[in-house]
Amino acid sequence: xxxxxxxxxxxxxxxxxxxxxxxxxxxxxxxxxxxxxxxxxxxxxxxxxxxxxxxxxxxxxxxxxxxxxxxxxxxxxxxxxxxxxxxxxxxxxxxxxxxxxxxxxxxxxxxxxxxxxxxxxxxxxxxxxxxxxxxxxxxxxxxxxxxxxxxxxxxxxxxxxxxxxxxxxxxxxxxxxxxxxxxxxxxxxxxxxxxxxxxxxxxxxxxxxxxxxxxxxxxxxxxxxxxxxxxxxxxxxxxxxxxxxxxxxxxxxxxxxxxxxxxxxxxxxxxxxxxxxxxxxxxxxxxxxxxxxxxxxxxxxxxxxxxxxxxxxxxxxxxxxxxxxxxxxxxxxxxxxxxxxxxxxxxxxxxxxxxxxxxxxxxxxxxxxxxxxxxxxxx
Numbered sequence: 001x002x003x004x005x006x007x008x009x010x011x012x013x014x015x016x017x018x019x020x021x022x023x024x025x026x027x028x029x030x031x032x033x034x035x036x037x038x039x040x041x042x043x044x045x046x047x048x049x050x051x052x053x054x055x056x057x058x059x060x061x062x063x064x065x066x067x068x069x070x071x072x073x074x075x076x077x078x079x080x081x082x083x084x085x086x087x088x089x090x091x092x093x094x095x096x097x098x099x100x101x102x103x104x105x106x107x108x109x110x111x112x113x114x115x116x117x118x119x120x121x122x123x124x125x126x127x128x129x130x131x132x133x134x135x136x137x138x139x140x141x142x143x144x145x146x147x148x149x150x151x152x153x154x155x156x157x158x159x160x161x162x163x164x165x166x167x168x169x170x171x172x173x174x175x176x177x178x179x180x181x182x183x184x185x186x187x188x189x190x191x192x193x194x195x196x197x198x199x200x201x202x203x204x205x206x207x208x209x210x211x212x213x214x215x216x217x218x219x220x221x222x223x224x225x226x227x228x229x230x231x232x233x234x235x236x237x238x239x240x241x242x243x244x245x246x247x248x249x250x251x252x253x254x255x256x257x258x259x260x261x262x263x264x265x266x267x268x269x270x271x272x273x274x275x276x277x278x279x280x281x282x283x284x285x286x287x288x289x290x291x292x293x294x295x296x297x298x299x300x301x302x303x304x305x306x307x308x309x310x311x312x313x314x315x316x317x318x319x320x321x322x323x324x325x326x327x328x329x330x331x332x333x334x335x336x337x338x339x340x341x342x343x344x345x346x347x348x349x350x351x352x353x354x355x356x357x358x359x360x361x362x363x364x365x366x367x368x369x370x371x372x373x374x375x376x377x378x379x
Contacts, residue, residue, distance in 0.1 A: 020064050027068050028100070031076075032083070040086045044078045091252065091280055096312035103314050106363045114359050116349035117341045122363045123350055126153060134321055136286050137305075140298045143321040145350070151321045152355040153307075153364055157279035158195035160304040160320040163356060165199045165244055167327040168273030168301070172243040175271075185209045185235050186244045189223040189258070191251035193277060209240065221254045223247065225262035232270055244273050247300075249293055250281025257281070257293050264299020276300045279318065283310035301327075317364050329354045 012020070052074045082093050113122030130151025131144045143149045154160045169184060176183075184205055188196050190212045200210040211231055215221045232242045245267045247258040260276060267274035276297055282305025284290045297303055304320045307313040322328055333354040335344075343349045353359050 023064055023068070027071075032097075035081055035084050036086065038076070038079075038081050038084065040081050040084045042078050042080045049074065049078055092309045093315060094310070094312055095308070095314045099312055099314045102364075109363060111363045112360050113363055114353035114361050115339060115341070115351040116343055119363070120349075123352060126352070126364075127151070127350060130319060130321070133307075133319060137282070137294065138291055139294075139303060139321060140323075142323040143303060148325060149321060149323040150325050150350065151319055152352055153361075154304075154318045154320050154356060155316040156195075156318050157193065157277060157304050157306055158198060159357060160279075160302075160318055161193075161195050161246065161275060161277060162199040162202060163328060163332060164273065164275050164302040164304075164320070164322065165196075165203050165205075167322075167331045168244045168275075169203055169205070170331040171273070171327055172241065176241060180241055182206055183209075183239065183241045184244075185211060185240050185242045186246070187211045187213065187228060187231060187242065188246040189213050189215050189221075189248070189251075191215055191221050191223075191254055191256050192246055192248055193252055193279070195277075196246050211235075215256070221251065221256040223258045223263065225259055225266060228263060228266055232266065232272075236270075242270050242272050244275065246275045246277055248280075249276060249278035249285070249305075252280060255281060260294070260296030261299060262296070264296055267301075268299060273301045274299060276303045278303065278305040280306070280309060283307070313364075325350075325355070332356065334359075 080089075081087060083095060111119040111122055113119040113126075116123045127145045127150060130153070131146075134144050134151055141147060143151065145151065154163070165186070169181075172184060173180060181204055186196065186200055186205055186209065188211070192212060197207075197210055197212075200207070213223060213227050213231055215223060228245065235242055245263060247260050247263045249257050249260070264274045266272075276294075278285070278294070281293065282303075285294045285305075301324070302320065302322045304318060307317040307319055308315040311317075339353075344351050352361055
C-alpha cells in the first residue's frame with residue numbers, strides 16, 4: 001500500500017510498482033555486492049531488536065526508502081549471512097540470482113496450488129520438472145510420474161521423511177491390523193538425521209522402537225547391513241514388526257553414505273519400506289563421477305534430496321520421489337465437499353494436497369524454470 005502524499009492508504013499502481021521494484025532490486029544487488037564485508041555470524045546480543053523498534057505498530061505508512069534504511073541499520077546487523085562465500089556452518093544452502101528472480105515471479109502470482117484445479121500449471125509444471133530432475137539423477141523409471149510413482153516438492157527433508165513414514169505405517173497396519181501400532185519398529189543409524197526421530201514421535205511410533213544403530217570408523221560411520229539384519233531378526237523374535245528402514249547419502253555429521261543396495265535388499269526381504277535420505281549429498285549425484293553414491297536406489301521405495309542445498313535454489317525446496325504415490329494418498333488424502341471437482345473425482349489429475357501434511361502449498365518457481373533452464377543450457 002502507498003501512503004505517501006497525504007492521500008491515505010491506497011493501492012500501489014503499476015508505475016509505482018516499477019519504481020519501488022527497481023528500488024528493491026537495487027538494494028538487493030548492493031547487498032550481494034557487499035556481502036563479503038559483513039561478519040558472517042551476527043554480532044548482536046539476544047533481545048537487541050526490541051530495543052530498536054517501537055512498542056506498537058506504526059499508525060502511518062513510511063516511504064520504502066525509510067523501510068530499507070531500517071533494514072540496513074536494524075535488521076542486517078542481526079542477520080547471519082548464509083549466502084556469504086565465507087559461510088561454512090551446518091550445510092550448503094546457496095541460492096542464486098536466477099532462483100531469486102523465480103521467487104519474485106512466484107510471489108507476484110501468489111497461487112495456492114494444493115490441487116490441480118486451483119492452478120493447473122503449478123501441478124503440471126511440478127510434475128514435469130521433478131521428472132526432469134529424476135532423469136538427471138538417473139533415478140529408476142518407477143519414481144517418475146508416467147508410472148505409479150512421481151515426485152513432489154516438500155518444504156524440508158523432515159517433512160519428506162514424515163510423509164513416507166506415515167505411508168509406510170498405514171500400509172503395514174492395513175496388513176497386520178491397527179492394534180499393532182505399538183509393535184512397529186523403525187531403523188536408522190546413529191548418524192541418521194534427527195528428523196527420523198521426530199517423524200516417529202509424530203507418527204505414533206514408540207520412542208523405544210526407533211532403533212538408531214551404532215556405527216564406527218571401521219565403516220566410515222556407514223550403517224553395516226549385518227547389524228541391521230541382526231536387529232531386525234531380534235525384534236521379530238520378540239514379536240515386534242519391523243516396517244521402516246532409512247538409509248542416508250551424506251549424513252549431516254560425517255557425510256557418510258550408507259550401502260543402499262544391501263540395505264534395500266534387507267528391507268525388501270522383510271516387507272519393509274526403504275527410504276533414502278539424500279538431503280545433503282544427493283545434489284552432487286547429478287554429476288556422473290558421483291552418481292555411484294546412489295547405486296542401490298533402485299531398491300528404495302522413496303528418495304529425497306534438498307534442492308535448496310547445492311542446487312542454487314531458494315529455501316524451501318526439498319524434492320521427494322516415491323514409487324507408489326497411492327501409498328501417500330491413502331495416508332494423507334482428505335476430500336471435503338469444498339475441495340471436490342470433476343477432474344479430481346475422475347482421477348484424471350494429481351492433487352499434491354494428498355502428498356503432504358498441509359493443505360495449502362506455494363508455487364516454487366525458482367526450481368521450476370529459471371534454475372533448471374540454466375542447468376540444461378549448461379549441460
